[in-house]
Structure formats: structure tokens, C-alpha cells
Amino acid sequence: MGTQEQVLEVARRARQAAAELAPLPRAVKDAALHAIADALVARSAEIVEANAADVARAREDGTSEYMIDRLSLTTDRVAAIAAAVRHVASLPDPVGESVRGYTLPNGLELRQVRVPLGVVGIIYEGRPNVTVDAAALTLKSGNAVLLRGSSSAYESNTALVEVMRSALAGLPADAIQLVPGRDRDSVKHLMRARGLVDVLIPRGGASLINSVVEESTVPVIETGTGNCHVYVDADADLDMAVGILINAKTQRPSVCNAAETVLVHRDIAEAFLPRALRALGEKGVTVHGDAAIRAHAGEGATVVEATEEDWGTEYLSLDLAAAVVDSLDDAVAHIRRYGSAHTEAIVTTSQSAARRFTALVDSAAVMVNASTRFTDGEEFGFGAEIGISTQKLHARGPMGLPELTSTKYVVTGDGHLKGA
Amino acid sequence: MGTQEQVLEVARRARQAAAELAPLPRAVKDAALHAIADALVARSAEIVEANAADVARAREDGTSEYMIDRLSLTTDRVAAIAAAVRHVASLPDPVGESVRGYTLPNGLELRQVRVPLGVVGIIYEGRPNVTVDAAALTLKSGNAVLLRGSSSAYESNTALVEVMRSALAGLPADAIQLVPGRDRDSVKHLMRARGLVDVLIPRGGASLINSVVEESTVPVIETGTGNCHVYVDADADLDMAVGILINAKTQRPSVCNAAETVLVHRDIAEAFLPRALRALGEKGVTVHGDAAIRAHAGEGATVVEATEEDWGTEYLSLDLAAAVVDSLDDAVAHIRRYGSAHTEAIVTTSQSAARRFTALVDSAAVMVNASTRFTDGEEFGFGAEIGISTQKLHARGPMGLPELTSTKYVVTGDGHLKGA
Known part of the structure; x- marks a missing residue:
């Protein structure tokens, strides 16, 4: 079989598995998740061994130690992955939830209930734990999953999927499948499997996500890039503003909800900037500032000249773009022009400023007096997340x-006829 | 300007208008809707005159009288269109609705609130009233709309949009725009305006919808085709089953929620089919039956042999595919294989059959003892609908x-830092 036929074959099997999974009650799915966790722990030696082959190849390829650390699995890491699966089992089952329900004037009873999406394809880079996390979340929500991980983690992913499938006693093993093929071709065929795959979720860098969005005929949920802003309002509490900025930028700079730009109201610039720049400098942050920012660069601060490109850059590093703005509305205009609509924060003591900022900023999350770093499924109380749309x-x-479910309407009558 | 530049230009203007519309309170939007309704009535002579040009051209082109009737506007029809706009004004504003909200363990207050989608593109065939309906619904939900109607209604649509725009006092006129160009090129450019247009909703025949789904890089909401099934269970009430089948097939055969296939349980076939086939025959329905159906064809019935193609056909006419099945599960399998996941109905007195059918059938709507014709925004109590996904x-x-909104999270703290 060619790659295309192989990909379509796993997609067809996933479709069949999805039909069997959809009506399953929670207890059956949770039992399978616990069996998966048990199997991961019991067979962790095997998994670690398969991972060693990926790690060895990555070393030969001259991969950085940072990336090798991300790739590496140990018995402890496998145990942590298994614990995450048990945690997913403990979460409520979204399937069957009634999200709307009433009796119509003619007596028809209408209910809108959550159902699984069907077949979910995940295209991801990065760590092998995503393989298990994604499988657990899709299984819990009654979906079949097609996993297409990084080719650098191919041996690890193959072992993890094999162990998970072996634990699916009573459930269709094809609920969890690896997409065959290590080259880009298999991704391409997955993106064209409309009618077999219900949704694709790409997780990774901007180039991966853009190529999926451009080429896929299967519906896509775009995740990720975060060019997040912190706006320090004229009426900000200075301690709070410095605290939030440092946290948003430095607590974990490599993630999508880290801040990449700070915008400072002109009226507070003189009071705020010397302190903020010093604090950023202490944390090793290089500030890419406009002229007004650079005018406040003092001892201990690293400030370079910002270019137009800086405003649109997701650094994911200890770099921060910085500009002084004349008003809240100018901050909003800057965010609208350069932002990625992920997360923006305002620091202010003014109720009206908070109200206007949250009304005008059109991003997935708007923080008032809180770090951008809180945009996260765990932090939001969802128990787990499959990504950030x-x-x-x-x-x-x-x-x-x-968010891994759709809905259907169930309408019950006693012989109701239209127009009768 | 070339067509592409013209389309991108209206999309950019729509984007700007959308930013201005998003924070508007309900009263402002409702006032604009009433002004639109007033203007449509006041200037109906102008609209009817523009429409006459479309009608004259359609006649020259040899268009059927049925299609000409659909295309034609009269003063009364314009008044009805205006009344529909006032009805939209009377509906609740979805924007600002809090769909989820709680305080997190760390004291952060989280709210998920409805916001407009932004720029909505509607690509539609058919009647010019869609131009006004779609504009009213998108405006009410705080969105800017790009309308791309049938070229056969170009003069009518141009007049309707001009009248609506003139009534938008105080609101950005670019909230409502016609996509320039009458050829397929302008649709193509609209489908590639990712980043400017937030969603495309094609409304029309299967070929229009498929081409949008295949070619668009803008996210699409697929509407429409309905190969709807009525399943008559072994335990059905015969009178009810005949009533529902006749209503689902014949009450308005040309619409997507009309039934196209009936599946009859073998155990009830002998009691049900002679009556059903006679009743269908009286209504002028041609039944495309399998061998078991044809065995029951009696006087007054028109029954022809079904081919494989019939099972997947959306007739939109007084034709009905019909098959006898051995079990409820076989009916479900048939629906899964040939259906379009729009609406399916079961007629049964059995609680367990109803439960199993609604659990296993994966369609947008599943009816129990009710006609498929009820799948409709008005019938479901939504007040209006922009289409059926x-x-x-x-x-x-x-x-x-x-459904014309997205959401955003507004998270409020008092200096909350992650990991602190």
C-alpha cells in the first residue's frame, strides 16, 4: 500500500472505532484509562528502551541538549505520564451533558446534548508525553484519535501507542492509532481525509500550524502562537505592574502565554519605567524599546532599539518589546495591529479602564491585574487541556x-407533524 | 483595481467596521435594525424596480417560472422582509452573555463571555430576501457581513444593500457590504481572505458548498444537504408512522429537512407498507424501493426499483427511497452509510428503541415520534436562523x-502571579 492508502485505511478504522466509542458510558472509558495507566507503568522499561533509540539518533543528528531533555523518557517520567492519565479518568465526562433543553410551545421536547466529535487528528511536535495526553483526552471524550507526532520521537511514540492499544480490553483498539509514515506525505494525506477525519488539531510551531491551516480540507482548530501584551495603564499600582510584568515575561519564557510586549501609558512612564527596566535587567531580559522607552534606560537595564519586526515577534526567550503609548485606546490599537489574539493583560486601578480594555481587546483571554501566564486549561479549572485555540x-x-465534543439535538414528540 | 484587490479592500473595511461594532450595546444595534426596516419600506419602489431588471434578465435567459417567482420582489414581499428585520431586533442580544463563570481556588475571577465572530462572509444562491435576513442577523450579533449573492439577483441585492447601508446612521456603513464582482473570481478571493474574514457560511446547493469547503482557507461552516431518514420501528404506532412519513416527505419536499428515505423494520413491514405506499401514492410520491418494498406495492402506489444511487440521493422532490431492514441496528448502519447527518426520525412506542436510536444515530437532529421537518431555527425556538449546519x-x-458568536475569557485578579 502507498502512504495515502495507509493513511486512509487508519482513518477508516478510526471512523469505525469512533462509532463504537460514542455511546459508551463513562465507567467503561475510565476503566480503559486506568488500564492504560497500569500498562504504561508495567511496561515502562520497554518504553524507555524505545525512547533510547530516538535519543541516540537525536544525538547523532547533533540535537541540542535542551531538545534531548525534552525528548527523553525515564521510568519516573513514564510514571508521571501514567498519573496524568489517571487524572483524566477522574474528570467529568462531557458526553451526554445536556447544554440546552426546553419544551416547545407545541409540546415537542428539545434537548441539545454533547456528543463526541468523532475522529480527531493531532499533529504535533515535541515531547512524547503529548502522545499519551492527547490519547487520554480524546478517549475520555469518546473520540477516536489519529496521532502524528514528530519523526524524532517515532520509536517512543510507536512504543507508547502499542502499550496503550494493548490495554484497551473491551474497547476497539483502533480508538488510538499512530498515523503511518515518517515523512511529510503522511501529514498531507491526513489533511485531505475529509469525511473520515472530523477535526485536525496542530500543536507546534507557527510554520507547522500555518501549513495545516493552508492545506487542510479537514476542519482545523488553530492553536497557539502567543504574542501576548501587558499594558500598564496610567492608573496602575506600580508594585503590581512590575510584579505582573516580570512574572508574565520571565516565569517561563518559552511558552505561548508568556508576555512578549509591554505597553506603558505615557503618564506613568517616568514612574514605572526605571523600576521596571531595572527589574527586567536583573532577570536577564533584553528590552527592545522604542525611543521613549530607551530614554529611561538606566543602570542594570539592557535596552536595545526596537524595529518594526519586534512588535510582531513571539520571542519565546528573555526578550521583550516595549513601547510607550499615549492612551488606552492606542494600546488597544497596537494590540489589534500586532497581536496574535492569545492573551493580553491590563494593570490598572481604574474600573472604567478595565472595562474599556476588556471590551475592546479581542483576544482569547483578557487579564485584569493578573499575569498572562494564567491562560491555561489547568489554571482555568478545566482539569486538562488539549491546546489553546x-x-x-x-x-x-x-x-x-x-471542546472535544460537538452536540446533537434530540427532539421527542408523540406524532408531531409540521404545519398540522 | 483588480477583483482581488477590490475584494480584499471590502474585507479590510469590514474588519475595521467589526472592531467598531463589537462593543456596541443592544439598543444601538436594535435602533439600526428598525431604521433598516423603515428604509426598506420607504424605498420599496426603488427596490422593486431594481428587482424588475433581474427578473427581465432571468426571463431572457429562459429561467423557469418557479425560479422567477423565487427571485421576484413586490412591495408586499419587501414589507415582509422589513418585518423579519424588526423581528430580529426583538430577539435577545447574544453578545455579552456569560456562558461560564466562577472564582478559581486562587481567587481569580473567570468569566467566559460571548463576543461577535468579527467578519462573516455569506455566499448564497437563491432569493434576495437572504440578503436582508443575513445582514440583520449578523448586525444583531455584532458582526460585519460580506454578502455574495447569486449573480441572477445582482441588481436586487445591490439596491437592498444600498438601502440598508443608508439607514446605518451612527454605525459604520461598512458593517454591511456586497462583495464586488459578479463572476466566480470574487468568490475565490473571498475564500482566500484568511485573517480578514473570520468565517464563511455557504448557503445553497451541494456543488457550491463543496467548492467552498474544498478551496477556502477561511474557516467554513458547512450548511445544508439533507438526506433525511424516517425509520419505522417494529413497535411503531401505524397511524403515527404513516402521518409522520407523509408529513416528512410531502409537506414541503424541496427543503433540506424533508425526508428522502424510509426504512421499515421487517416485523412491521406487512402491516405498515400497504397503507404507507397507498398514502404516498395519493400524495403523488414515487417510491424507489428495494425488493421487499416492491413486494408490497399495491393499487394506488407508484413503486420503482431502487438503485444503489437512490440511497444517497437528496431528491428534493416527490420521490422517496425505501428499504426494509432486519433490525434497528441495521437501520442505523444504513443511515451511517448513506445519510448526510442532518435529521433522522424514529417512529416507535418502545422506550428502549428510542433510547438506542438517539444514542447511535450521529446526526445534527434526531427526532423521536416527530417529523423531520421540525429541524429549523424557528421551530426550535431560536427566533431566526442563518442556516442549518x-x-x-x-x-x-x-x-x-x-452561533454567530465566539467567546473570550475575562479573568480578573488583584496582582495574581503564576507560581507565586
């Missing part, structure tokens, strides 16, 4: 289990 | 005003 259709912001 | 992402089934 930066698009407006279907799901926006952190996606938990309900 | 047959896809699983974002919206499924009849789409009302809330």
Missing part, C-alpha cells in the same frame, strides 16, 4: 474536554 | 444568533 470558531482559548 | 465544529443543526 487562537481562532474564533468552535473553541477559543484553553480547550478542555467539552 | 451539518458539520460538527462550532455549530451543529439550526444556527441562531448565539
Whole structure:
């Protein structure tokens, strides 16, 4: 079989599995998740061994130690992955939830209930734990999953999927499948499997996501890039503003909800900037500032000249773009022009400023006096997340289990006829 | 300007208008809708005159009288269109609705609120009233709309949009725009305006919808085709089954929620089919039956042999495919294989059969003892609808005003830092 036929074959099997999964009650799915967790722990030696082959190849390829650390699995890490699966089992089942229900004037009883999406394809880079996390969340929500991980983690992913499938006693093993093929071709065929695959969720860098969005005929949920802003209002509490800025930028700079730009109201610039720049400098942050920012660069601060490109850059590093703005509305205009609509924060003591900022900023999450770092499924109380959507259709912001469902209407009558 | 530049230009203007519309309170939008309704009535002579040009051209082109009737506007029809706009004004505003809200363990207050989608593109065939209906619904939900109607209604649509825009005092006129160009090129450019247009909703025949789904890089909400099934269970009430089947097939055969196939349980076939086939015959329905159906064809019935193609056909006419099945599960399998996941109905007195059918059938709407014809935004109590989604992402089934919105998270703290 060619790659295309192989991909379509797994998609067809996933479709069949999805039909069997959809009506299953929670207890059956949770039992399978616990069996998966048990199997991961019991067979962790095997998994670690398969992972060693990926790690060895990555070393030969001259991969950085940072990336090798992300790729590496140990017995402890496998145990942590298994614990995450048990946690997913403990979460409520979204399937069957009635999201709307009433009796119509003619006596028809209408209920809108959550149902699984069907077949979910996940295209991801990065760590092998995503393989298990994604499988657990899709299984819990009654979906079949097609996993297409990074080719650098191919041996690890193959082992993890094999162990998970072996634990699916009573459930269709094809609920969890790896997409065959290691080259880009298999991704291409997955993106064209409309009618077999219900949704694709790409997780990874901007180039991966853009190529999926451009080429896919299967509906896509776009995740990720975060060019997040912190706006320090004229009426900000200075301690709070410095605290939030440092946290948003430095607490974990490599993630999508880290701040990439600070915008400072002109009226507070003189009071705020010397302190903020010093604090950023202490944390090793390089500030890419406009002229007004650079005018406040003092001892201990690293400030370079910002270019137009800086305003649109997701650094994911200890770099921060910085500009002084004349008003809240100018801050909003800047965000609208350069932002990625992920998360923006305002620091202010003014109720009217908070109200205007949250009304005008059109991002997945708007923080008032809180760090941008809180945009996260766990932090939001969803228990887990499959990614953070930066698009407006279907799901926006952190996606938990309900975002892996659709709905259907169930309408009950006693012989109701239209127009009768 | 070339067509592409013209389309991008209206999309950019729509984007700007959308930013201005998003924070508007309900009263402002409702006032604009009433002004639109007033203007449509006041200038109906102008609209009817423009429409006459379309009608004259359609006659020259040899268009059928049925299509000409659909295209034609009279003063009364314009008044009815205006009344529909006032009705939209009377509906609740979905924007600002809090769909989820709680305080997190760390004290952060989280609210998920409805916001407009932004720029909505509607690509439609058919009647010019859609131009006004779609504009009213998108405006009410705070969106800017790009309208791309049938070229056969170009003069009518141009007049209607001009009248509506002139009534938008105080609101950005670019909230409502016609996409320039009468050829397919302008549709193509609209489908590639990713980043400017937030969603495309094609309304019309299967070929229009498929081409949008295949070619668009803008997210699409698929509407429409309905190969709807009525399943008559072994335990059905015969009178009810005949009533529902006749209503679902014949009450308005040309619409997507009309039934196209009946599936009859073998155990009830002998009691049900002679009556049903006679009743269908009286209504002028041609039944395309399998061998078991044809065995029951008696006087007054028109029954022809069904081919494989019949099972997948949306007739939209007084034709009906019919098959006898051995079990409820076989009916479900048939629906899964040939259906379009729009609406299916079961007629049964058995609680367990109803429960199993609604659990296993994966369609936008599942009717128990009710006609498929009830799948409709008005019937479901939504007040109006922009179309019926047959896809699983974002919206499924009849789409009302809330389905024209996205959400954002507003999270409020008092200096909350992650990991602190």
C-alpha cells in the first residue's frame, strides 16, 4: 500500500472505532484509562528502551541538549505520564451533558446534548508525553484519535501507542492509532481525509500550524502562537505592574502565554519605567524599546532599539518589546495591529479602564491585574487541556474536554407533524 | 483595481467596521435594525424596480417560472422582509452573555463571555430576501457581513444593500457590504481572505458548498444537504408512522429537512407498507424501493426499483427511497452509510428503541415520534436562523444568533502571579 492508502485505511478504522466509542458510558472509558495507566507503568522499561533509540539518533543528528531533555523518557517520567492519565479518568465526562433543553410551545421536547466529535487528528511536535495526553483526552471524550507526532520521537511514540492499544480490553483498539509514515506525505494525506477525519488539531510551531491551516480540507482548530501584551495603564499600582510584568515575561519564557510586549501609558512612564527596566535587567531580559522607552534606560537595564519586526515577534526567550503609548485606546490599537489574539493583560486601578480594555481587546483571554501566564486549561479549572485555540470558531482559548465534543439535538414528540 | 484587490479592500473595511461594532450595546444595534426596516419600506419602489431588471434578465435567459417567482420582489414581499428585520431586533442580544463563570481556588475571577465572530462572509444562491435576513442577523450579533449573492439577483441585492447601508446612521456603513464582482473570481478571493474574514457560511446547493469547503482557507461552516431518514420501528404506532412519513416527505419536499428515505423494520413491514405506499401514492410520491418494498406495492402506489444511487440521493422532490431492514441496528448502519447527518426520525412506542436510536444515530437532529421537518431555527425556538449546519465544529443543526458568536475569557485578579 502507498502512504495515502495507509493513511486512509487508519482513518477508516478510526471512523469505525469512533462509532463504537460514542455511546459508551463513562465507567467503561475510565476503566480503559486506568488500564492504560497500569500498562504504561508495567511496561515502562520497554518504553524507555524505545525512547533510547530516538535519543541516540537525536544525538547523532547533533540535537541540542535542551531538545534531548525534552525528548527523553525515564521510568519516573513514564510514571508521571501514567498519573496524568489517571487524572483524566477522574474528570467529568462531557458526553451526554445536556447544554440546552426546553419544551416547545407545541409540546415537542428539545434537548441539545454533547456528543463526541468523532475522529480527531493531532499533529504535533515535541515531547512524547503529548502522545499519551492527547490519547487520554480524546478517549475520555469518546473520540477516536489519529496521532502524528514528530519523526524524532517515532520509536517512543510507536512504543507508547502499542502499550496503550494493548490495554484497551473491551474497547476497539483502533480508538488510538499512530498515523503511518515518517515523512511529510503522511501529514498531507491526513489533511485531505475529509469525511473520515472530523477535526485536525496542530500543536507546534507557527510554520507547522500555518501549513495545516493552508492545506487542510479537514476542519482545523488553530492553536497557539502567543504574542501576548501587558499594558500598564496610567492608573496602575506600580508594585503590581512590575510584579505582573516580570512574572508574565520571565516565569517561563518559552511558552505561548508568556508576555512578549509591554505597553506603558505615557503618564506613568517616568514612574514605572526605571523600576521596571531595572527589574527586567536583573532577570536577564533584553528590552527592545522604542525611543521613549530607551530614554529611561538606566543602570542594570539592557535596552536595545526596537524595529518594526519586534512588535510582531513571539520571542519565546528573555526578550521583550516595549513601547510607550499615549492612551488606552492606542494600546488597544497596537494590540489589534500586532497581536496574535492569545492573551493580553491590563494593570490598572481604574474600573472604567478595565472595562474599556476588556471590551475592546479581542483576544482569547483578557487579564485584569493578573499575569498572562494564567491562560491555561489547568489554571482555568478545566482539569486538562488539549491546546489553546487562537481562532474564533468552535473553541477559543484553553480547550478542555467539552471542546472535544460537538452536540446533537434530540427532539421527542408523540406524532408531531409540521404545519398540522 | 483588480477583483482581488477590490475584494480584499471590502474585507479590510469590514474588519475595521467589526472592531467598531463589537462593543456596541443592544439598543444601538436594535435602533439600526428598525431604521433598516423603515428604509426598506420607504424605498420599496426603488427596490422593486431594481428587482424588475433581474427578473427581465432571468426571463431572457429562459429561467423557469418557479425560479422567477423565487427571485421576484413586490412591495408586499419587501414589507415582509422589513418585518423579519424588526423581528430580529426583538430577539435577545447574544453578545455579552456569560456562558461560564466562577472564582478559581486562587481567587481569580473567570468569566467566559460571548463576543461577535468579527467578519462573516455569506455566499448564497437563491432569493434576495437572504440578503436582508443575513445582514440583520449578523448586525444583531455584532458582526460585519460580506454578502455574495447569486449573480441572477445582482441588481436586487445591490439596491437592498444600498438601502440598508443608508439607514446605518451612527454605525459604520461598512458593517454591511456586497462583495464586488459578479463572476466566480470574487468568490475565490473571498475564500482566500484568511485573517480578514473570520468565517464563511455557504448557503445553497451541494456543488457550491463543496467548492467552498474544498478551496477556502477561511474557516467554513458547512450548511445544508439533507438526506433525511424516517425509520419505522417494529413497535411503531401505524397511524403515527404513516402521518409522520407523509408529513416528512410531502409537506414541503424541496427543503433540506424533508425526508428522502424510509426504512421499515421487517416485523412491521406487512402491516405498515400497504397503507404507507397507498398514502404516498395519493400524495403523488414515487417510491424507489428495494425488493421487499416492491413486494408490497399495491393499487394506488407508484413503486420503482431502487438503485444503489437512490440511497444517497437528496431528491428534493416527490420521490422517496425505501428499504426494509432486519433490525434497528441495521437501520442505523444504513443511515451511517448513506445519510448526510442532518435529521433522522424514529417512529416507535418502545422506550428502549428510542433510547438506542438517539444514542447511535450521529446526526445534527434526531427526532423521536416527530417529523423531520421540525429541524429549523424557528421551530426550535431560536427566533431566526442563518442556516442549518451539518458539520460538527462550532455549530451543529439550526444556527441562531448565539452561533454567530465566539467567546473570550475575562479573568480578573488583584496582582495574581503564576507560581507565586
